[in-house]
Amino acid sequence: MTVDDRFGQGMGEVRKNRLLGTASEVVTDPVSDWATDFSHVDPVWAADPYPILDELRQRCPIAHTERFGGVWLPTRYEDVAALAYDTERFSSRAIIVSNNKPPLDLAPVGDAPPITSDPPFHRDARQLLLPMFAKSAVAEQEEATRAYCHELIDAMRGREIVDAARDYAQHIPVRVIADLLGFPPEDGPRFRVFVENVLESINQSPEERLERQDELVGYLVTQIHEHVARPRDDLTTYLINAELHGQKLDPMHVVGTMMLLLIAGIDTTWSAIGASLWHLAKTPADRERLVAEPELLPTAIEEFLRAYAPVTMARLVKQDMRWKGVDMKADDWVLLSFPAANRDPAQFERADEVLIDREVNRHAAFGLGIHRCVGSHLARMELRVALEVWLERIPAFALADSAAVTWAAGQVRGPRALPLRIS
Template identity: 75%
Template sequence: MTVDDRFTPAADDRQDAPLEGTRNEIITGPVADWATDFSHTEGEWAADPYPIQDDLRQRCPIAHTERFGGGWLPTRYEDVAAIAYDTESFSSRSIIMSNFRPPKEIAPVGGVPPISSDPPFHHDARKLLLPAFTKTEVSKREAATRAFCHALIDAMEGQEVVDAARDYAQHIPVRVIADMLGFPQEDGPRFREFIESALEGVNLPPDERVANMGRLFDYLLVQIRDHVDRPREDLTTFLIDAELYGQKLTPDHVAGTMALLLIAGIDTTWSAIGASLWHLAKTPADRERLVAEPELLPTAMEEFLRAYAPVTMARLVKEDLSWNGVEMKAEDWILLSFPAANRDPAYFERADEVVIDREANRHVAFGLGIHRCVGSHLARMEMRVALEVWLERVPSFTLADPDAVTWATGQVRGPRTLPIRRR
């Protein structure tokens, strides 16, 4: 097969274009008042956002900030849901709240379709991906995932203290996504760099952020060209060959979707696995019950997703509007905190407690509306298998040092370091 003209060097100029646009002053530093000056990039938020969210929900349910050029933070379930479903007033063309906004011209496709896409384009771009993420397709990956989890624990043999985040949770979705996309498994450390740059580097100078994203897309184009030369049965070849509206996907669309799968498909899942292990390490009653009653794990897993939902998504206000008593301006950010919605006591009983046998649990860890996570079946499989294997192989464990646990800043929250002592 000859090299597809879409992916020759002349055609790739430029995957980082979506990052150019309105740039805003970089604003970091301690928060004076979370109701009027919030920042999801501060260490206090990363360490424990729930008391902050609870306080805001009581006294200022839609907080405001001038940072990042202006933005809003709803903390009630009903507000988060209403905005998530309102695609007429709010655009998804940028899902990461940062120090600049991509130009309006990239809508309705956005830089990482379909999650950055607006209707009507979104529907068709999302539909392309659905066959790869059905329960049937996901189930085909379970045996390999389980074997890999066992191999990771085998590698810990003889170690009393292990980092359950870096030595376990963070490897699992990396391997699964690499296999799905047909990427070299040894590139896992590069994936981590791409993820941390995209999700935690939001306050970097815009030029540096653009350069970092450029490196990601350069890597993706190398993989794409390799697949063009040597097609095989994987998701990358599928995207290269896919058609939308009677035409092959553009290079930006192919690379953008791959970037989405690489970044969003990895950090969200490793964060959910890590947070679950953190909870079990510090809550012996729940750990002992799940070891004794493994059939309860699927129910407990949904509660971990509710209580420690890792993902917050951003939207941009399309036009000036008055919304639930606040005056929003065009291009204001909206930070949709699904973690805050999941702990709203108006929607969940004992919202601030982790109840591992909670039966009615309509959490929104995977989002709401048209952008509900297309990979939710995959994430659930990885999370379930990871926890099953860990509890089978390491039934007794505690936090080695609670103060040594660190959490990611930004819009995907999960343990970055998680020292656990095995007993």
């Protein structure tokens, strides 16, 4: 079978095969009790989840809600870690909680491999991506990333107030991922819509979510056709030509991995950059110290990742069981709250404080277990370069209006609006 045959008319099946699984009722009522009725898309949670997580850690420590068809929320580091490493009892076939639980026959591949893949398929699917995200490969992208950060700040010249989330943070990973996948950089605004559709519209009906996600799948199918017609040296062409177990990747695998890289590669880093700038804007002592001691920035970055970890993943319970004192049912969701784990005082001294010179910092911001973020080197490079350039060009800045700062609601949390006064 030629490349044209594999990615020809058969690509239409990719869009048809996004099956609906088990649907649950859409609930938008205010939370009545965070221990028994929590919602991670509630505005109160989005604004500041840490006091809630601290309270739950002391009360539960595993919260539960009937929303989304049933979700559990462990809040202790040891429980989050145990869950992350337990692939025998928890499946990764869906990692975004929503009102639709995908059918069992998606396992072990899932619809966005390798992050939605279970063993043994997961290991080989992950291995395919590692060369593209090795430190040496990431280093080749640093110069262009730095130049783009300067370009973004150049565009702010003469303005007293800028939105550091919308004018700066969100653009950096969009450009990096577009370059990596070989997508047109001018499509950046579309990428942001795709991110919001996948990650911030989970409390909608499955039909509505599927309709929105179909726009993303359609875009990716178009890009694949472009790359089949005109191969180039990028990750999309690499995936088209890659082999697994002696065979070329199934078109569904190619589309799913591209979807993963586009969504996860943008929102997580965008959120981390924005949260770091938010912290420095409201904490003048830390900002001034990093300007005076730029060599401290790598250590500070790890602390920002710990304290403001943007990502919470999800698993599905494989079968009825009693786990850590609670009775879980087959196909219950379980949230892997890395933000909660990173604020556990049993794991970190002064866990609720942001210490930019914290030396011992084995945080879980990039995940734990077999699904630890394959793009962690890339994310660290983007975060470091974004902050280096910002602090070099704009050493003095502050929140223009703290009440105007807004945060994304869902499993990836970061500032969506961040007005800063820069002059």
